Amino acid sequence: MTTASTTASATAFAGDFANASRDAWLAAAEAALxxxxxxxxxxxxxxxxxxVDAITERVPPRVVVGRPAGARWVAMTRIDIGDPAAANAQALEDLNNGAAGLSLVFGEPGTSAGVAADTLDRLDQALEGVLLDLAPIHLDVAPFGGRQSAALATALVERRKIDPASVSILFGVDVLRDLVRTGALPRSWEAMCGRVAGAITGLSRRGFTSPVLTICGRSWHNAGASEVQELAGVLASATEHVRGLVAAGLSVETAADAVSFTLACDAEQFASIAKLRTLRLLWAAWRRESGLPDRPVHIHVETSRRMMTLRDPHTNMVRTTIAAFAAGAGGADSIVVLPFTSAFGASDWDARRIARNAQAIILEESNVHRVADPSAGAGAIEAFTDALADAAWGLFREVEAGGGMLxxxxxxxxxxxLADARAARSxxxxxxxxxxxGVSEFPQAGPPLAVVSEAGPAVAAAPALKPLAVEITDDVAGFDAMVSAYHDGASFADIRAASKPIPSVxxxxxxxxRLAEPFETLRARxxxxxxxxxxxxxxVGPIARHSxxxxxxxxxxxAGGVDAVDGPVGAEPEAVAEAWSATRAPLAILCGSDDGYAQVGAALAAALKARGATVWLAGKPREGRDELAAAGVARFVAAGDDALDILRSVVDLPNRQSAGAAR
Structure with missing residues (x-):
């Protein structure tokens, strides 16, 4: 299951180190720990x-063929500002300062979630000054808006009289992604595939060569998918689309060549690298099984949304940088780095600049793009790639045996x-x-840092609906009619009004x-x-013993928004209990060493309980736990316990209403 070229000799880098064997590395690691x-x-x-074993001997390099060696990936920026003029200003700012392409997020007038480029004039305004034959574009479309957006982009290319073959546009069509975003198809599955087939045919006849389908793994990822599920999910979804397109009249090769993929990369660096390599192997195997010649597939990557945090948001810069590097090293063809404030919604100019510069620094400083498949020959990543490929192919076959992804x-x-995986990760x-x-580990005390967001100016209302002069059918004629309608000034709303939905699936x-939401929600409340x-x-005991x-x-x-009140150091049990009485805290937590607990833990717990405190203890001492419990310790808190359950239990204890109340 490989699309790979194998070189005969491996690098001699490891040979520069004496005894550079697995046993030697293990011995050194054991000594360090x-x-x-x-x-x-x-x-x-x-x-x-x-x-996943981090110390694995190198293997002969197996170069997974994807982006050509020395070729830079397309460093894209996310353009999602509602007002087309403001979106254009951001796009030009990005392209003039290091970005090589744009991920254009389509929205609707009156909303802030995406550019209101719903007419040809508005799209032209949003991309004014953008050289479409030089700057690749990824269309991040609204649900079931892929065909409409593709037709609108086609009309823009025609208006500007650009050779379609010179334009690189990922058109962003994925019907199954839209199904799980909305809950229903606007037409039957067969009719939807007919629409997509018509778009593919219409674009091809005009000379466009970019993939029309962008099978989206981000949806599975953000819903909690594991690496295996994300890979099997995009493979099964691509198969379902190809099958539907063939039924609509396209050849298998034409349908397969229309496929590209979008994945999410997170801060699990090696897993993200292996995931991209694995997808290339899986798709190559799929093409071979289908009797098709091998052909590299375009993989577009966006840094993970689910890993982003609201609390301590500047830590997101580290996460997205790791993810972007992993995507580049894994062979992504185009990458979008989310601004570090993206969890807040709109991001300001500075956050967008930092996201843009992250890719520029990775490209210019690491030079990772100059090597074809930089992780080839790395034993740990090669082994994990193979394990992912086997597991994802197996899960894909299970889905197919059950009738397919639809x-x-x-x-x-x-x-x-996905829900089971999400629950396990949670x-x-x-x-x-x-x-x-920054959230569950090493959280910052105090109020959250202020983050500036810019939603941009208000977007003008959508044009009034007007009847179309052409009929929008579910075939290539319907696609051609949409292009013509956009030239005549039609909007997305006009196209939708001419094609009333008939939900059938x-x-x-x-x-x-987001992974951090449970902690963040609890803390905010x-x-x-x-x-x-x-x-x-x-x-309990001196600082060295309790710190x-x-x-x-x-x-x-x-991490849960609970105030910590320190008691006196080295005081007798009664003095500690007296200090607790002067607070409003219903809970007292003993913090010390096991030796300290053995010496004064029971007496301290008894004194606190006698005053009315609920008593917990930090740690799980090997000895004396029964005695401590008998003295009043109601819970032992240690690493590995359910932190959310602990914090909720603290919150459930009612605050004492008056400090210094007599006990």
Missing amino acids: KGRPLDGVISRRTLDGLA AALTEGSWQQR AAIARRSAPIV VAHPIATE NEAAPSPPSAFLAL GRAGFIRNLLV
Whole structure:
């Protein structure tokens, strides 16, 4: 299952190090960790159960063929400002300062979610000064707006009298993505495929060569998909589309050549690199199984939305930079880096500049694009690529055996797979075994940083509806009619009004959630409360003995918006209990070493409980837990516990209404 070229000799870089064997690396790692278990550091299992071993011997390079060696990927920027004039200003700013292409997000007049380029004049305004034969464009279309947007882009190319063959446009059509975004198809599956086939034929006759289908893995990713599910999902979706297009009259080769893919890359660097390499292998295998000649497929990447955070948003710069590097190293043909404030909605000029510059720095400083498949020969990534390919191909075959992706979506089985994966990942995040820096791990205390967002000026209302002079049918004639209508001044609304929906296929829309949302929602609610929840830290022993667990508890409490009140250091149990009485905190948490707990833990817990405190303890001592529980410790809190459950339990404890109340 490879589209690869193999070179006979590997790099001799590792040979520059004496004893550069796996055993030598393991010995060095064990020495550096000073007795800490090695397995959890250098190896792990993914959500799919695949083993990832960081220390793996190099193998002969197998170059996965994609973007040519030395060719830069297209560094795109996301243009989603509603007003076409403002969107144009941003587009020109980006293109004049390092961007090579644009991802144009289509919106509607009166909304802020995307450019209101719903007529030929407005699209022309949004792309004024953009040389379409030099700057590749990705159309990020509204649900079921792919054919309309493609026809509008066609009309613009014709208006400007540009050779269509010189234009690179990813037209963004994916009917199944739109089905799970809205819950229903506006026409039967067969009619929808007829529409797409008509668009492919109409564009081809005019001389366009870019792929019309952009099978979207972002939807699966943002709904919680694992790497295997994202890969199997796009493969099954592409297969369903090709099958429908063949039924609509296209050849298998024409339909397959119309396919491109969009994936999401996150801060799991090696997994993201392997995911892109795997997709190329899978699609090459698919083409061979279909009797088609090998041909590289365009892979467009957007940095992951689900990994973005509202709290401590500047940490998103690190996440998106890692993701962009991984996408480039993995062989992406075009990349969009989301601004670090994208979780807030609209992003300001500065956030967009930083996103644009991230790609420029990666390209100019790392030179990763100058090497064909930089990870070829890296044992860990090669092994993970093969494991992903086998697992994703197996899951793809399961979906096909069940009737294909359309059946999986209408039955709900695919949505259930994604929900199960999302639940498993959410559990790991809640336990902080999958920590989110700035949110669940190392959160900043205090109010959130102010983030400036710019929605842009108000967008003029949509033109009044007007009847079309042409009939919009579900075939190539209908596509040609749309192009003609746009030349005559028609809008998206006019086209929709001329083609009333007749829903016939329904599916449950997929749920999406950013990974940080549960922690962020809890913290925001607690910080906004008239009397935020709090917890008292009963510090056991000197700083050197209690600082580790006290720091662990403080981080945990801050992550949930719970105030931490430090008690006195080195005080007797009664003095600590007295200090607790002067606070409004209903909860006291013992923080110290196991030795300290053995010496004074039970007495301290008993004194606090006698005053009316709910008593918890940081850690799970190997000895004396029964005695501590008998003295009043109601819960032992340690790494690996469900942090969200702990924080919610703190919140559920009612605040004491008066400080210093007699106990």
